[in-house]
Amino acid sequence: MRYGILGTAQAHRSDGTPVALGGSRLRALLTALALRPGRALAADLLIADVWGPEPPADATGALQALVARLRRSVGRDAIDSVHGGYRLCADPSDVDLHRFEELAAEGAQALADADPVKAAALLDDALALWRGPALADLPEAAGEAARAERGHLDARRTRLAAEVALGRPGQALPGLAALSADHPLDEPLQALRLRALRAAGRTAEALDAYASVRAAIVDRLGVEPGLELRNLHGELLRVDAGSEGRPEVAEPVVPPSGSGGGRSGGRGTETAARPSAGAVPVTGPVPGRATCGRGRPPSWAGRTTWPRSAPTWPPTAW
Template sequence: MARTPPRGPIRQNGPVQSSQEPTPSHQVPYRVLGPARALRADGTEAGLSGARLRALFTALAAAGGRTVAPDVLIDQVWAEEGDEDRIPALHALVGRLRRALGRDAVTSAPGGYRLAAAPDDIDLFRFERLADQAVRELDAARPEPAARLLDLALGLWHGPALADLPGHATDPLAVRAEARRDRARRDRLAADVALGRARDALGPLAALTAEHPLDEPLHALHLRALRAAGRPAEALAAYETVRRALADRLGTEPGPELSALYRELLEGEQVTPEARRPLPAPLTSFLGRDEELRSLGDELTAHRLVTLTGPGGVGKTRLALAAAEATAEPQVRLAELAAVREESGVPTAVLTALEARETQLWSGSTLPDPAGRDPLAALVDHCARRRLLLVLDNCEHVVGAAAKLTAELLAHCPGVTVLATSREPLGVPGEVVRPVGPLPEGSALRLLGERGAAARPGFSVGEDREAAAEVVRRLDGLPLAIELAAARLRMLTVRQIAERLDDRFRLLT
């Protein structure tokens, strides 16, 4: 008799209690959401040794208990390895799989072979059932049971779908499963927003929208989360970002849902103390630089120009924004210079950043029209009687113009303090230069662990600490490089990443 292990009940209506569901991963007999693993009828783990044996098991498990024809199995297991007769080899491989799983686990049927298992015995199909139940709970405005179901569903993943199939990255079922996983991650964040935890969802949502710049429903959820977190100005900026992406890449305007949200944001925009400090919302937590942050705060209190220097990817911008967020200054403004191509455009870029915010915050008091005037003179006039912390980000490619602008502001605007980030100092009198170095290994491992867990739920550096330490060492402790490596944990193990770092550019881009 084929074994069918006990499984949790499938409820079609009403909230599902977590106590009625099995715990994920280890109680699912057959696992293909990651490297193939299987349990025998007695609960011991089956030894699936050999790439083709794992591929055959994965192909049968992906069928969910349905019969699979021999020619289909051959195509999946041997892929592009020639046209010779593989039928005898397939028969031998099925025999090996029966010995590994148990004699009755793989049955012959008219037209092929099948895995003697119910769909819920296979993690792929249990994931889909749990995710579908969660959608019904969300549709019924029951976010709490939806969140529990989605935690169970996402906990079943421990690597790429059907990872042991040759060509799994383009296999239609694997592609569908990965897309369904993205939808489940989105639904989990929607449950957080509905439960009043919008701030917790902002970082993961920002990462998802960056991965899917044209996904309007996802961007709509991000805007709702920003609004719920009390950040309407950032929601408006996020809307503008997706509007431009749709126009540039598809030649279309936002659809009804995004357009309606935009109108609601415009109608509900209020001037609040938080709105006077329009800094980008951090996508992720700030790690490993607490002492530097405290020292930087002291320097900004004592000096009017502090420049953070260091190589690209070392974390200058993130440290500057964290310091600006922590400052006691009543007004903080960010001027991002990365997109400025010519030095002559620097004053206009800074003036534009300030003008947009000032017009919004002080009704009836707008910036002077700089048409026909020197933009730098207009900027000095605007800032002359204001108290302001101005963050000039990414100055290195326009360092001459940034230095001239800073010198003018410091000379004529006594209430202005400048915090700059650059790969080289500005060279302005009174400048305090603070080099930003790589993260120490402990902080770098913590960063890899946190970002890795966001990319692949359940990841921990402890699963292969030696490989994780090798990754952060070979990436020189650079936060950006570590975050890019962590994103690859959706498809690779930390050991595989360490082994591929001889070609860092190809791996991380």
């Protein structure tokens, strides 16, 4: 069986045949189990996931009845009874969320290894698994859903960074503009957009964008942008001054103090240092590798591996 929880809960057999799941409680139970595949989950935890703060009077009996209904849908062998609870008999790579994390981590590593072609392919496969909000049927798992959404944002940002690294900043800019508008305080994302504008020869637009980003950060957080953005602004000023034949203008910044120099608390008088000789990296920071899931399985039940590019969930070649 393959399980989808990046959106409403879904289950598919190895040949791609969808499984009818029924109502919201049944989907919530499947989501709770698939979020932690292969792990024994206590009945109390599952009851809290499915019913939240208002469980039924006989919560244990209600959970047993719900598990019995789910077994009729996905197969009795798919859910084990363990001491005090239940376990979904599945590998993490059989669940779209965990498969997404594997592919996104591989894509981020490929970009860090200066292989944007491989990175783009892996990240396209990862992003194709998303069908909607993560864990849509599990409202009590807000923390896990937020973590999954952060991973989704990281993967989208890294995919756009791969596009810039491939020498196609113009193709990345529409996506970067939309994503930056949705996440105005995401400094790595904003830095990537400024680099893409510079790579596309649009330095004046990059300077205007920095001014907007700085205003948003100062207004909403009460601090100056971090060192990366401020140094990038200084580089843009030098490029702009050189293109216009004007003297260079140094941007007033506050140098980092100690080990936490990511932000400054106010204006300073020292200038940003010139970047070292050599090309300025095109891409922004690459998100860290995900920890969920194991390596790519060679096959499932004698059938096929996950496809390299899946336009919809589930891939038809399972």
